[in-house]
Amino acid sequence: MTYAEILKQYWGYDGFRGIQENIIESIGNGHDTLGLMPTGGGKSITFQVPAMAKEGICLVITPLIALMKDQVRNLRDRGIKALAVYSGMTREEIIVALENCIFGDYKFLYISPERLDTEIFQTKLRSMKVSMITVDESHCISQWGYDFRPAYLKIADIRKLLPDVPVLALTATATPEVVKDIQQKLAFKQGSNVFRMSFERKNLAYIVRHTENKREELLHILNSVNGSAIVYTRNRKRTREMAELLVSNGITATFYHAGLNNDVKDIRQKSWLTEESRVMVATNAFGMGIDKPNVRMVIHMDLPDSPEAYFQEAGRAGRDGQKAYAVLLYAKSDKVSLKKRISDTFPDKDYIRKVYEDLQFYFQMAMGDGLGCTLAFNLDEFCLNFKHFPVQADSALKILTRAGYLEYTDEQDNASRLIFTLRRDELYKLQEYDSNTEKLLNTILRSYTGLFTDYAYINEESLGIRTGLTRQQIYDILVMLTKRRILHYIPRKKTPYIIYTQERQEKDRLYIGKEVYEDRKSSYSTRIQAMIEYATAEEKCRSRMLLRYFGEKNEHNCGQCDVCLEKHSTGIRQGEFQEIKETILNLLKVRSYSSAELVNAIPMEKEKTREIVSFLLAEEIIQLNDGMLSI
Numbered sequence: 236m237t238y239a240e241i242l243k244q245y246w247g248y249d250g251f252r253g254i255q256e257n258i259i260e261s262i263g264n265g266h267d268t269l270g271l272m273p274t275g276g277g278k279s280i281t282f283q284v285p286a287m288a289k290e291g292i293c294l295v296i297t298p299l300i301a302l303m304k305d306q307v308r309n310l311r312d313r314g315i316k317a318l319a320v321y322s323g324m325t326r327e328e329i330i331v332a333l334e335n336c337i338f339g340d341y342k343f344l345y346i347s348p349e350r351l352d353t354e355i356f357q358t359k360l361r362s363m364k365v366s367m368i369t370v371d372e373s374h375c376i377s378q379w380g381y382d383f384r385p386a387y388l389k390i391a392d393i394r395k396l397l398p399d400v401p402v403l404a405l406t407a408t409a410t411p412e413v414v415k416d417i418q419q420k421l422a423f424k425q426g427s428n429v430f431r432m433s434f435e436r437k438n439l440a441y442i443v444r445h446t447e448n449k450r451e452e453l454l455h456i457l458n459s460v461n462g463s464a465i466v467y468t469r470n471r472k473r474t475r476e477m478a479e480l481l482v483s484n485g486i487t488a489t490f491y492h493a494g495l496n497n498d499v500k501d502i503r504q505k506s507w508l509t510e511e512s513r514v515m516v517a518t519n520a521f522g523m524g525i526d527k528p529n530v531r532m533v534i535h536m537d538l539p540d541s542p543e544a545y546f547q548e549a550g551r552a553g554r555d556g557q558k559a560y561a562v563l564l565y566a567k568s569d570k571v572s573l574k575k576r577i578s579d580t581f582p583d584k585d586y587i588r589k590v591y592e593d594l595q596f597y598f599q600m601a602m603g604d605g606l607g608c609t610l611a612f613n614l615d616e617f618c619l620n621f622k623h624f625p626v627q628a629d630s631a632l633k634i635l636t637r638a639g640y641l642e643y644t645d646e647q648d649n650a651s652r653l654i655f656t657l658r659r660d661e662l663y664k665l666q667e668y669d670s671n672t673e674k675l676l677n678t679i680l681r682s683y684t685g686l687f688t689d690y691a692y693i694n695e696e697s698l699g700i701r702t703g704l705t706r707q708q709i710y711d712i713l714v715m716l717t718k719r720r721i722l723h724y725i726p727r728k729k730t731p732y733i734i735y736t737q738e739r740q741e742k743d744r745l746y747i748g749k750e751v752y753e754d755r756k757s758s759y760s761t762r763i764q765a766m767i768e769y770a771t772a773e774e775k776c777r778s779r780m781l782l783r784y785f786g787e788k789n790e791h792n793c794g795q796c797d798v799c800l801e802k803h804s805t806g807i808r809q810g811e812f813q814e815i816k817e818t819i820l821n822l823l824k825v826r827s828y829s830s831a832e833l834v835n836a837i838p839m840e841k842e843k844t845r846e847i848v849s850f851l852l853a854e855e856i857i858q859l860n861d862g863m864l865s866i
Contacts, residue, residue, distance in 0.1 A: 238263070241287045242280070245313045252277050254430045259285045262367060262403045267427035269373070269404045269417060273434045274550035275528070278405045279306060282369040285403075286343065287315070291366035292336055295345045296390060298372060299523045303345040310343060317343035320350055325692040333359035348375075348386035351393055360393070365400050368393065370421065372523075373404035374543070377416035378637075378750075379758050380409065381543035385636065391422050407550065408543040411786040434546070434785050438553045440795040441777035442562045443770055449536055449564045453477070454484055456562060457514065462531030463507070466516045467548055469537035477536065478516040488514040491521045497696075498706045522548060528555035534562045538569050538770060540576055541762035542784045545769070565770045573763055581634070581756040582627045584747050590631040591640065592742040593621040594733065605735035612643075612733045632733075637751045642734040651727040652690040653679075653713065656720055659687055665721070671704060672712050678702050690725070773798065776810050805846050815839050815847050819857070820866065827863040 238259050242248050251259070254270065258281040261268040272278050286293035297303060303319040310317040318332045318341055336344050337359060344363075350356050368390075374380040376387035394402065404417055418427065446452040457464060466481075466488075468474050474490035481488035489503045489512040507515040508527055515521060519539070533552040539545040545563070553559025594600075597617055598610055618625050632643040655662065668676065678701050683691040695709045702709070713724040769780050778793035792799050792810035799810025807815075818837050822828060828836065834844050848864070851857045857864055 236288065238284050238288060241284050245287065245315065246280065246284075248280075251280070253432045255281050257428075257430045258403070261428040261430070262401055263288060265401045267402050267404075267418075267421070267423040269406075269414065269423070269427070269429045271406060271409055271414070271429070271431040271434075273432065273436065274407045274547060275554035276407070276432055278371070278407070281405065282367070282403050283310070283315075283343070286366060286369075289366035291364035292341055293343050293367050293369060294365050294393075295343055295369045295371065296348055296351070296387075297345060298347055298375065298384060298386075300347070301525065302371075302523060303347075305526070307343070307345060315343070316341040317345070319345040320356070321345075321347055325694050326355070327692075328694060328697065329355060330359075333363075337362045348384065348389060351386070351389045357396065360396060365397050368397065368400055368402045370402060370404045372406060373417050373421070374406040374409045374413055376420045377409075377413045378755060379416055380413045381541040381762060385642075388420065391420060394422050408547050408785070410543075410784065414786075431787075434782055434787055435778065435789060435793075436550065436553065437793075438556055438558055439549070439778075440558070440560050441549070441781070441793070442560055442797045443772075443777065444562060444564050444797075445566075446564055447566050449566065450477075450480055452564055453534060453536065454480075454486075456532070456534060457481070457486055460532055460560060462513075463510060463527065463529055464514045464532040464534060465522065465530060465548075465551060466514055466534045466536060467539075468516060468518060471518060473536065474516045474518060478514075481514055481516070486514060487512045488516055491515055491517040493518065493520040496706075519544065519548065522551050525551070526554075527551075529557070530554070530559065531557075532560045532562060534564065536564055538563070538565065538573050538766055540573065540759075540766065542765050542769060542781060543762070545766065546781055546785075563770060569770070570767055573767060577756065577760050577763060579626045580630050580759060581752065582631055584752065586627065587631040587634055587747060588742040588745050590623065590628055591635055591740075591745060593617070593623070594632075594641075595739055597621070598733070600735075600739050602741070603738050605739045606737060608735045610733050610735075612731045614731060634747065634751060635745075637755075638745070638747050640735075640737050640740065640745065642732075642736055644732050644734070651695060651725065652692045653686070653722050653724040654690045655687045655722045657722075662721065671702075671708060672716070674702050675704060675709060675712050676716075686722075690723075695727075773801075774809065774813060776813065805850050807843050807846060811839075811843065812847060815844055816851065819844070819847065819851065823857060823864060823866045827865040829862055830859075830864060833864055 236244070238256070239250070242251065253276060254272070255277055258268055258270040262282070263285040270278065270281055282293060282295065300321045303321055307317045307319045316339065318335060320329055320332050333356065335341055346356070370376070370390060375382050375384040376390065377383060402421055402423070404421055406417070409417065414429065444452055453466065466477055468477055471492040471494055474492050478488045478490040489506050491500060491503050504525070506512040530552045533549050535545070535548070539548065549561035552561055597620065614625055614629060617623070618628050635641055636643045675698065678698060679693065680686065682698070682701070683693060685691055695706050698704070698709055699706055710726065713722070716722050717724045765784055769777065772780060776792035776799050777796040779789050782789045792814050794810050796810070799808060801809040805812060815837065818839070819833065822833065822836060830848060833848065834841050837844050848857070852859060857866055
């Protein structure tokens with residue numbers, strides 16, 4: 236089948252969009268390929284179509300569990316065999332999934348980068364027939380990117396195990412520097428291709444509102460423009476506060492952040508997707524992999540710390556191609572708050588050394604010990620004992636990780652586990668269970684082995700599918716059985732760990748290199764400054780500012796951002812004024828013109844051109860000598 240036939244049969248589309256076909260042809264011909272496509276540009280088609288045309292399985296590396304589950308479900312609905320391996324699955328479930336990839340004629344395996352270097356995955360991978368590797372959110376591999384994740388560096392090792400398998404890297408946000416770094420870190424081979432789709436969103440109006448009363452402005456905007464909306468805030472507490480504010484003012488809203496349990500997240504996400512709640516108030520934990528095309532507004536209550544993060548979050552508005560708005564609320568204090576993040580993210584080197592030394596006292600680690608040790612770590616307890624602020628301590632530990640002294644994993648999953656404290660014959664003698672409890676116990680006994688001799692890892696989600704019970708019902712029953720001493724249940728929890736990759740060092744001998752600290756701090760400061768310039772600009776088209784940041788030189792103003800719509804003192808709209816002014820100055824850089832020649836040489840409204848020429852003369856930006864205009 237041709238690529239077009241595959242597209243039609245499985246997805247029902249008559250043709251490809253934008254650069255999709257170029258990317259598909261490139262990866263299909265075995266070339267390493269990088270595709271830069273804005274949010275909503277149809278990234279998934281670029282690897283799903285060529286994978287269907289190839290023999291074997293496509294390995295899709297992505298950090299987004301929500302996206303994994305969603306895409307696996309969508310592929311299965313189309314009759315395509317797909318699987319995902321992610322945190323929270325038991326060892327047995329992972330083994331079954333990976334063996335299905337070897338023997339079951341599956342076409343897609345979605346996996347998080349953290350799973351790549353596990354022994355079980357690498358052992359099974361050697362037996363898989365992998366057709367291609369797709370790296371989604373590939374900007375995460377670059378330490379110059381806004382969302383660097385060390386686990387992505389493991390992808391290059393996978394390439395060594397699969398030397399002849401081509402790689403397709405995809406991202407919606409990358410500066411020219413990051414584009415180069417992605418190719419280098421993924422070990423792109425000679426003959427590789429880079430395809431860039433314009434990041435311009437012609438239906439999306441970028442607006443900055445300067446206000447000292449953001450709550451009032453938020454209500455005003457939501458009451459002025461109809462439709463579904465996302466409101467982003469900097470922290471979890473503010474998500475709840477803003478949602479309560481909206482509800483108390485008659486606007487249906489819910490809130491979302493990483494600290495909520497999965498059931499609550501699913502319920503709230505569904506409430507927003509089905510329009511039961513008009514507004515989702517969230518931290519940046521929300522939105523990745525969520526497909527809701529009719530979002531009319533994305534409103535930021537606080538400044539993100541990079542144009543990349545802002546562009547990606549704002550880009551969730553108007554994916555249906557209809558008019559939409561990306562609104563940033565800016566107060567004077569925001570500039571100070573944003574600049575403070577630099578010192579929070581990159582504390583002094585002496586402070587980092589102090590955190591390292593305090594860590595040794597926390598773990599009672601002797602000099603020369605530690606190498607290979609994995610230890611549970613409680614950041615709040617550590618900060619309380621040694622009088623650190625959590626934000627700076629967290630940053631110090633991440634810098635020590637990059638410097639190679641330890642690995643700080645702040646989101647390590649510990650799956651739920653249980654053991655029966657009664658013997659099997661005693662368990663059967665008890666007859667006082669209600670139907671739900673009996674159903675759950677029977678399912679657990681059928682699904683897991685060794686439950687009477689050792690703790691077994693269980694998965695409440697999988698038990699829910701088999702029993703028809705909700706996750707909360709399962710939790711309540713297992714807690715009740717624990718209280719009755721029938722079994723002992725330890726619920727899943729996310730426990731941070733410190734893994735020592737070197738022996739304990741003297742703090743004064745710690746080396747924190749320029750590429751780990753100074754270079755990254757400089758890069759971070761540049762992104763912060765670019766975000767401040769975006770928020771405070773009064774004369775530059777906002778769309779053009781964002782596009783230029785990503786290396787795209789757009790020669791026209793958008794005509795719909797707040798700057799373009801603002802009137803200049805001449806009475807001409809700011810965007811139009813800037814465009815004509817730029818054209819005049821570019822012409823006069825080459826040679827002098829008479830007024831009549833200049834007006835005729837510019838393909839804009841002649842009266843407005845004359846008005847702007849007069850303004851530039853009055854401001855002495857240009858001059859008139861002997862009837863000729865020059866700079």
